[in-house]
Amino acid sequence: MNESPELDHDELILRIGRDLADSYDEELEMEFEDHHPLPDAQGPIHGEAEKEYRRQYFRQLLRLQAELVKLQDWVVATGQKIVILFEGRDAAGKGGAIKRITQRLNPRVCRVVALPAPNERERTQWYFQRYVTHLPGAGEIVLFDRSWYNRAGVEKVMGFCTPEEYEEFFRSVPEFERMLVRSGIHLLKYWFSITDEEQHLRFLGRIHDPLKQWKLSPMDLESRRRWEDYTKAKEVMLERSHIPEARWWVVQAVDKKRARLNCMDHLLKQFPYEEVQKSSVTLPQRERHEDYSRQAVPQDMVVPEVY
Template sequence: MPDAARVPKKRYEKELLRLQAELVTMQEWVRATGERLVVVFEGRDAAGKGSTIKRVTQYLNPRVARIVALPAPTERQRGQWYFQRYVEHLPAAGEVVLFDRSWYNRAGVERVMGFCTPEEHRRFLHQCPIFERLLVEDGIMLRKYWFSVSDGEQEARFRSRLEDPMRRWKLSPMDLESISRWEDYSRAKDEMMVHTDIPEAPWWVVDSDDKRRARLNMIAHLLSTVPYDASAAPPPLVLPERPPSRGYERPPRDTQNYVPDHAATLLA
């Protein structure tokens, strides 16, 4: 991405909040109209997918918008049609599903690390566009985002995680392996794009060396591609008057178990 000034924090937070309010409006439209929306997040390790997903879903209803981040397949799932375990997580009417990595694992980590055979990889590249066209033909809105990060920025983020005990869990040996296999992942991504960047479900690349820009750009783009409107907003609610007491009394405190007042220790 060309050099650009970093968005000031206050301006970023203000615009992020505005976009998140629009996401809530979009969610209500999806729920009210029975639409189905799938958003695929893919990209390099430490490219900022997870933090962007957090901002997307921060104010959304988890009963409407849910995140799918599948673990490694079980032995039984390895014996299924490759796309089968993803199909069961697709949205029903009125739902939004965000895939934190998706069926594209086969085109990336499985391809590079040898977790699938060349024939399985070739079959995936053939079947994936067919699979996605079927989803779109059935009425699912499918959006695919690739988060692109430079090798230098990725390494800096890895080092930051190594030194931060609160984020150390984000690193795995597989993540670190991606440093030495940078070019292999690049070639795999390029091949994947050639086969799966289709008119019905195009790839959208998010420059993510600057996380603030990446989040704003991705969310703004997603909103621009969904034909939502505010007419589906629920009617305003009115807080009812509290009725007069009918004699109820709370039981004495010593009859129940209360958590210790840890907060009080901060005031001592």
């Protein structure tokens, strides 16, 4: 016989509250990654103004994430197809923004695409071919952490494409994106903009943080040296691929928190979404059988409880 798992009302509420708090702790764990002070930190740079700034940030973040859940439900209910491109210099904060956008969403609806460098076969394909396979079907949102604009940026600056391939890209990309839009895809393109000084500081932070050193590749270090070349490439890219059907939006990203909130707010305002009415959910009673007895797990299979 099994003991009944039923809890009294107060204990049930307590446990539900703990579970909710644990889900919100995910955001605090991300804050550790960003090396921001905790709410109860003390010191000249962690005073009341800083704590109030953080309180406002979390309040707005959770509000916007709740709206993103509504957007997600609307996308599924109406069969929308959404593609969002995130571009910007190394350490511009694209990944942090993507994490906050997707944090509360269903990964079966909203997925992130971050492609590695093309392999030998992909280099012989039509340039856009490997991106096409990741485009959404009805009821899906796809976020590209870097995109086909690699050709206009890193490939141009590092010499990974020929001048002819570079020019062909700019002849093709407006038509490619118009085709996507005509097919029913909503296409948004964000450029995360940071200053020379801010990138320098973020790179130093990565160099001296063993938890972040993996983010620095030889390519990242070379991009730092070629700041001006990347600036010129970015300016050409924005000028030659900013079209009415798929325009660029520049996110001021020196302040990471403001950048995330502004990007999320802007993204939401691009869609006429409405809250989808759902039927109420009733948790069914679990069936219980007199002849069922839960088997004990052998101790050599149990993970040691070190914590």
